[in-house]
Amino acid sequence: METAEVKIVKKPSFQVTGLKWEGGFRQAAKGRIRDTIEEFIDREEEVENPTDTSRMWGLSYHTMPDGFTHYTGYEVEGEAELPDGMEAVIVPEYTYAVYSHRKGQDIGSSYARLSQWIQENGYVPFKEEDLPDYDPLPMKFELYNYENILSEVPEFDIYIPVTKK
Known part of the structure; x- marks a missing residue:
């Protein structure tokens, strides 16, 4: 894989206000996350102080053996009232390996390529202390263009927190 495909980016701490889904990979494959995204879109105007409504985050934390949160x-700015049923997630400052997944690419292959690049270039995925070892990429963050998030063939940027070996 060409090095140019992956960028190393340092991003300051940020907050995401949104909806939480927790479950297994089978439930996710059956569209449960899609349902959560659709619900968020129905309620998006309730979110105070969004920094950019043209982009939505999907933050995945592997918190169980066969699933994730x-x-x-x-992304929001400053203090804001949390809408009913929504949660605020504070993402600390991280260094990320960023890969752009494009239409027509297999999502699993995109993650495998990024994981391989991380290993071959002197990095390891960052793991928060309280996150169990259920997945080699314990945190997977995806940044979507708003108009593309529900597409059957999505494009998005994958952000994997990393540290130097």
Whole structure:
């Protein structure tokens, strides 16, 4: 894989306000996350102080052996009232390996390529202390263009927190 495909980016801490989904890979495959995204879109105007409503985050944390916790929402600025049933996730400052997944690419292959690049270039995925070792990429963040998030063939940027070996 060409090095130019992956960028190393340092992003300051940010907050995402959105909806939480938690479950297994089978439930996710059956569209449960999509349902959560659709619900968020129906309620998006309730989010105060979004920084950019043209982009939505999908934050996945592998918190169980056969599943994960996922948050869908907007990056927000400053203090804001949390809408009923929504959660705020504070993402600390991280260094990320960023890869752009494009239409027509297999999502699993995109993650495998990024994981391989991380290993071959002197990085390891960052793991928060309280996150169990259920997945080699314990945190997977995806940044979507708003008009593309529900596409059957989505494009999005994958952000994997990393540290130097």
